[in-house]
Amino acid sequence: MKRKFTGALLGSAVGDALGAPVEGCSRQKVSSVYGEGGEWKMISGRYTDDTEMMIGVAESLVANRGFNAEDLARRFVANYDPSRGYGPGTKEVLRRLSEGESWEEASKKVFGGAGSYGNGAAMRVAPVGVFYCDDLARLKEVAYKSSQITHSHELGKEGAALQAFCVALAVRGGRGGGRVGERRREREGMLHELKGFVKNAVFREKLEKIELDKAKTRDEVVRELGNGEAAFNSVPTAIYSFLRTESFKDAVAFAVSLGGDPDTIGAMTGAISGAYYGETAIPKAWLEKLEDGRKGRRYIKRLAEELYRVKISL
Ligand SMILES: [Mg+2]
Structure with a gap:
């Protein structure tokens, strides 16, 4: 269980760092950078806003023993470091918050008052998914409220809740051993639960396009599920990247290979896959390359262990 907590948080950071150098690239460009298939080498190991905010979520859950x-x-x-690549909407919200606006109000004022439906809340939600993995009502409530701080559009919140729920399912899954038939049935069960969880029509429609008995081409994935910054064009894509593969490495490499918003799709796929397969499934070479400064690799691992300790003490 502890390895699933560390796997989710480190997996999220590794996926982010792997996708960061190719952010905004087409999938053709990604393959020219990382190569077709085979072993991917992590280029820089520096993470982006996804991981910086995910760290904030975990720190807060630990310090408050909850949300x-x-x-x-x-x-x-x-924690805000402008060099981490924050989007303009989040930057504006953080400025408003720093000037004393309330967390419930600040995010409602961006995008002409509509609030953001970007994936900025889903990308950082892994700690919520692991921490509330056994309390789905609370998981949904906390995913929504944690989203509200920066992403107040219904679709932004629903994306965060769906991603958190998938991380929770991943924490609870993956214990049935390695038989192919069993793994297959488990994934079908997960997809069924995800469809049951989502009430929103936009996300429902996306999940209906996922078929586990037929592998989509990358072009089909981009066309049908999306690879962009909107929550509904990236959360289902991350879920699919996990469901169609059999290892942490293949899941995250597939997610990043789609291009578009690969740091975030990589982070979300890494969170789900890390929660499912556990920390030991993350390739050592990727983990070792992940930055290790003040709030780097070792800090994230300690934070995940703290989160686990708080969880089991409740
Ligand atoms: Mg980013």
Whole structure:
């Protein structure tokens, strides 16, 4: 169980760092950078806003022994490093928060008052998924509220809840041993639960396009599920990247290979896959290359272990 917590958080950071150098690239460009198939070498190991905000979520859950929106909003502001590649909407919200606006209000004022439906809440939600893996009502509530701080559009919140739920299913899954038939049945069960969880029509329609008995080409994945920054064009894609593969390495490489928004799709796929396969399934070469400064690899691992300790002490 502890390895699933560390796997989810480190997996999220590894996926982010792997996708970061090819952010905004077409899938053809990604394959020219990483090569077709075979072993991928992580290029820089530097993570982006996805991981910086995911760290804030985990820190806040540990410090408060659960969710505290005001504290989380403060941590997002305190951790903010503009060189990590934040989007313009989130930057504006963080500025408003730093000027004292409330966490419930600040995010409603961006995008002409509609709020953001980007994947910025889903990309950082892994700690919520592992921490509330056995309490789905609370998981959904916390995913929504943690999203509200920066992404207040219904589709942004629903994307965060769906991603958190998939991480929770992954924490609970993957214990049935390695038989192909069993793994297959388990994935079908997960997909069924995900479809049951989602009430929103936009996400439902996307999940209906996922078929486990027929592998889509990359072009089909991009066309049918998407590879962009909207939550509904990336969360289902991350889920599919996990469901269609058999290892952490293949899942994350597939996600990043689609291009578009690969740091975030990589981070979300890495979170689900890390929660499912556990920390030991993350390729050593990728983990070792992941940055290890003040809040780097070792810090993230300790934070995940702390989160696990708080969880089992409750
Ligand atoms: Mg990013």
